[in-house]
Amino acid sequence: MSLADAIAGVLWLGTMLYAVFGGADFGAGVWDLLAGRRKGAAAQHDLIDRAVGPVWEVNHTWLIFDLVILWSAFPGAFAAITSTLYLPLALAAAGIVLRGSGFAFRKVSHRLTGRRLFGLTFALSSVVTPFFLGTALGAIASGRVPPDGGGDPIGSWLNPTSVAVGLLAVAAGAYIAGAFLTADARRSEPSLVDAFRRRTFGAGIVAGGLAIAGLFVLRADGPLLFDDLTGAGLPFVAGSVVAGSVSLVLCVVADARWTRTFAVAAVATVVLGWGVAQYPLLLPPDLTIVAAAAPEGTLQALLVITIVAVVVIGPSIAWLLRLHQGSRLESKPEAPPPLSQEPRPPQP
């Protein structure tokens, strides 16, 4: 294995972590949207706020991490991707802006209209953004990004594989988020446990169904990727099916913690399986990782940066998650009123 392969491995691990944590983050927005203004919605918005608040920026840093690795280690491929998939990427970028700012603004707003407007922005963009990012991944995986860039600006990402991956990204995020929120609810809001358990189960069925349907779509639309996924990637695909099924069973028997673990495993194995399946290619059908790689000096620098990142960021994230999961970060500096009640009367 060459240094370029190692850096590509780092890239895929980053993508996996983004799919899991970023996905959970987007998924929380999906549930926020579906909670709407029904009875009991306020408690749900609140739970989501508390669950996402301290970690959403960190969750999205994985995307930045991926971008900087990609453009330094594989600059030509990065340019090829951005000059082909500029529409879904631009839309995803807009979605990221609306989502992050909407969430942050909702947190500090006290007025009901403001909170609803910002909340809706956050929730809607949480659905749209992973879809566009998914279509871009689908375009790469199905070999629709030519190595010199300038591919079909529409057909590259509006095709059966891309749309299937886009929908899968939304559903998988909702599924993981459901599992995380169920576990959170058990700790701090027991009345919501059953609601989120049902949602996790539903989202898991939808995500699983989309994944299986996606395989059929692939067989017709991207036979190369299909062959790889059922070849080298088969153990991962099988692992994902098993982990997903186990998580659904656990969801039914109400073991929130292990549901979460297996749901994460089901999504993580799909991303890793994709990487293994298309190895040694970076941009199918022809461009290999080694051929696309930057000179040795760049790759060495990125390896050092990755090691430093693991050493410095690993313990920091662990601390944050420990504080967060231990409910030690739950009270906000200023607790705003719930979404579906009347705003606080003006103070004298």
Next chain:
Amino acid sequence: MAHALALSLPLLAAATPADLLAARSQMALTLGFHIVLACLGVALPAMMLIAEARGHRRGDADALLLARHWSSIVAVTFAVGAVSGTVLSFELGLLWPGLMGQFGAAYGIPFAVEGIFFFLEAIFVAIYIYGWDRLSPRVHFLSGIPIALAGLGGTFSVVSANAWMNQPAGFTLGPDGRISEVRPLEVIFNGATWYEVPHMLLAAYMVTGFLLASVYAVGMLRGRRDAYMRLGFTIPFVVAAIAAPIQIGVGDVAAREVVKQQPAKFAAMELITETGAQRPVLIGGILVDGEVRYALEIPGLASFLAGFDTNTVVTGFDQIPLDERPPANVVHLAWDAMVGCGFALLGLGAWYGLLRVRRRDPTTARWFLRGASIAGFLAIVAMEAGWIVTEVGRQPWIVWGRLRTADAVTAAGGLEVSLVAVTVLYAALGIATVVVLRALSHRWNSETISESDLPYGGPGAR
């Protein structure tokens, strides 16, 4: 006209001049927006920590409340800064695939370093903001220190990447025009890093300090002059006023480097049309048909500043090929605006010092407060104008001497549509940010402060 210009571009870049202009405008807009938030992200945590340290050490309840309020502002501005920074990462590829494709192997490295700092910042901002009431005062304060340090590191890395665009180094081009060898340390510590980084760092502290001080100056002019307001004014103002004279020294050094390394940029900054000694500094003025008009001239000063001798020979436009000249008027006027605002802020800081020396309370001096209330605006103008000088002054190059901006822009087309959409989005984002922050501040003003609102239940609770 447009047709003729299009023909002069290489065939590879199918972008029209209108597309190029739209791409540059979009980059300028999004970067100009992000950089204000980046300044706040870099320097506001430091102000917050100064206030928290003072609160703990002196048992000062106002200082602790300020630290807590400023951390709420950090929560908002860091979020908006994070998403607007993400947009810039996308834009590097979406607008400038020629730059990333050809030079990403070198230019990308400082950004990869920045990734680590951004990660740390995001983690510790979360711990600090959500850790009020949850962590012991000591641990809470310590959890804020990595935020301020990550701000320094992040500024270093991002500005190092910009410095590389001005003085590209640390790579070898192969026969195919692609990078064949990269020396990462030479990329990061290129010839412009050492003077660009401190210049931007000081700018971040000046923008944040003066902007924050302006808010409290306005409050005091409206009649609220309690200890909370005075301290809220004094901490950021003093930090920024200390940075101002250092900044002018650093800027002077930076300008001399530009004389040596990027003579075309310096010629545009000072509107030097003819090479020679005894070049004047022109205040104001524009270039019309190659002639300088309406300028106030200080004879020999440009030569003197360039080499401490009025006989220093300075390169003018006459020695720079027509297609390598930056748009002189924009660069010159931005340069004047930056220097003018910088000296105004220096004067304001000196005024504050003078009042203190004479044992007068600056927070009761109305004319001083009036000046201080526009300091934030002046600091932002100075910083944005400075970026215009360095970015527009680098044109027509995106990588100095190596790659033209016109050759780096995407061939995707439809960039005017993108520009309009981004303008609308950012206008909404800017308005929402201001509205949300103002609502926060109004809420704070109308709150009767009770012990339970204070961090750790007020001083002395632990």
